[in-house]
Amino acid sequence: MADENCTEVTQFTFSGLTEHPQLKPILFVLFLGSYALTLVGNLGLIALIKVSPQLHTPMYFLLSNLAFLDICYSSTISPKMLLDLPTKNKVISFAGCLTQFYFYAVFATAEIYLLAAMAYDRYVAISKPLLYEVVMSSGVCMSLVAASYLAGLLNAIVHTSALLRLSFCSSSVINNFYCDGPPLFVVASTDTCLNERLMFVFVGFNMMATNLLILTSYACIVVVMGRMGSAAGRRKACSTCASHLAAVIIFYVSATFNYMQPSSTNSLGRKKIASIFYTIIVPMLNPMIYSLRNKEVKNALSNFIRRKIILNIKPLSFFFTKILGFRDGA
Template sequence: MADENCTEVTQFTFSGFTEHPQLKPVLFALFLGTYMLTLVGNLGLITLIRVSPQLHTPMYFFLGNLSFLDICYSSTISPRMLLDFPAKNKVISFAGCLTQLYFYTVFATAEIYLLAAMAHDRYVAISKPLLYKVVMSPGVCTSLVAGSYLAGLLNAIVHTSALLRLSFCGPLVIDNFYCDGPPLFVVASTNTRLNEGLMFVFVGFNMMTTILLILTSYACIVVAVGRMGSAAGRRKACSTCASHLAAIIIFYVSATFNYMQPSSSNSVESKKIASIFYTILVPMLNPMIYSLRNKEVKHAFSSFVRKKMYF
């Protein structure tokens, strides 16, 4: 039970990455460059998909939404983190902290469901190519994307509402660079078992559900690829799935490491590193992963550049 004499806090202070003055300029430049690449890469991919008729397919509809989510959830963390680097006191208000947590949870949860939807899309494209446009109709694609956002909204509402029941007696330092559930539980002055239970259940449900959907889709893809008589067809199918699998592995491994283990089982520094992967690096890497080895994207980009040169 909280101390009756404690004073409720109206703000928190982040510990940040490091207190070493020599490292701060280096890290600031590194993360600023990463965030700029994230914006340029994802906005560029969204623009290319919109202006290129050959990319107006279900696969690129999902990819455009993935880029939008990457911009959104990276932007809930990176700008604030960059502003904190030169600051002596990295202060955030209680309302600001909950707002950051809410939107970060919305976009991160929506992303894992969208990745599952993209796995289903790849299964239909490889297993049922003649029925692809019928099965993955605009209505179905829109419903899958809307369902992803709905899952994100529900997850965020549950965790943010549960945090409102906690008391925080100041002054408090959050040992992290952004507002997230586990670091907030550590500094709470009231019992957090309900919050930890909700996080374990909801994060576990979201992770396991989407992983199961992805594994099922890829099991069907493996069977379909095995039945292909053409070696070129098998190579094309594997190349199409490789990018998606790479994005999934990076995101899920780092997120699982951070959320699905008790607070005491891993060092705070290790969890910060895991957080960097799925909050900062993954949004930057996704457009590269999906475009560098994608012939359709390269062709669309070349056509776009040629058109601009002639006008």
């Protein structure tokens, strides 16, 4: 139990990413560029899916929700981190810390469940192409998205409620650049055994449940591909899954490394590096992964650009035709 005479902290101080003055401007530029690319890439992907009729399919409905989640959970961390990076005192209030942790837990958890739902979508598309639109109806897609958000809300409520029972008296310096469970456990003055067990159980269940669904879906996909008669069909199936599989591997490896280890001062430095990958790098890479390796997205983008060019050229051509016609008549 914490000392009854101790004074509860009202704010925390982040240790940040680095204390080297020479590295701070470099990191600021790099992470500002990463965050800008995250916003532009994901917002652009959402807009392209909305305006392109050929992308109005279950796969791209789920992908637009993934892009939205990338924007949300990156925005709970990156703006505060960028503001803190050039400053010496990286302070956040106790309420602000819990709020940041809550929303981060909601969006990050929802993302792993949505990635699992996308794996199931790929299995249906490859194994039952003729029934794809029927099986993955709008109602099913909405249910999968809603279930992902409900899982995120439940996970965030459990961990945030557990954090409220802790006392923080001896230290207010968090060895991280945002509020997360393991760094907060280290500076808590009360026993964090329950919090660590909840973290291990809930994060472990979320990881195992979603991993099981993803692995099962891809195992079934491999079986279906083995039964395909043509090499072209197998290549098309591989191309369909490659983007999703790349996003899953990057996200899960870094998240597993961060959460499925005991909290300790020695491991926080390594966890901080892993956190950079799935809070800053992954949201930036996802729209690139799904755009550069996806012919449908590239075709939709080229068609959209051509339509815009034609719409801009028509008024000009009409104007010049009128002018020239007027001069000829004169």
